[in-house]
Amino acid sequence: MDTDIKTLPPDDQSTVADTATANVAMANVGTAPASAIPAEELTRITDDIVAALKTVYDPEIPADIYELGLIYKIDIDDDRNVDIQMTLTAPGCPVAGEMPGWVENAVGTVEGVQIVRVELVFDPPWTPERMSEEAQVAVGWY
Template structure:
């Protein structure tokens, strides 16, 4: 991102933080002096999370957000979104397709301009990143 834009950012939540990600994203934007009004930033955050929850890993019956595959969401003052995400395994058969699914889902959020998704593998994903909801979906409870 360009240094001329303030951004709102939050790492993907641990299972205990999953429900607080929206508040964290809004707080990060406010702390950095985001030009986006707090109520709009909150709406964008909620809508982005809702969009991420529509994207499912085809091998696991849970969405990518609850699986903990989203490592970072940045929203700049121009309402461009950068997302760092990972996969459950580097050799995932949909590795080439899933970033496009995420771009399309988040790009459909009203007010969002450009979405860029980067696949990262550091730190590697582990099942401990899953929320309780995802753990229930995969039968771990």
């Protein structure tokens, strides 16, 4: 069973699940079978994945990729394999070939995580509205 965790756009910071990170929500709660991973461990892994993602920075923008809104989806399956869908600020980003590896390496250090797969997606396209207030402050827009 996949546990589907999605990043919400900054204008919808509500959460569906009880996690320590306000802009992460579990999708399909109540409609999907329960995860085989105990809830406390799933919460810890989720929080640790978010913390790991916050160590990866776009080299051209002084903010981490999570706060920039570049992470679209995080799936954690019952075997603790993690699938991440992410985007870039622009399809022609000079680090397009490297950033997925940076994300894979960062998330791969999380205790309990097995395999990490990162997929670049460009639909929907990234816009500055996806940035958190923290990222907007970091780039001087807030």
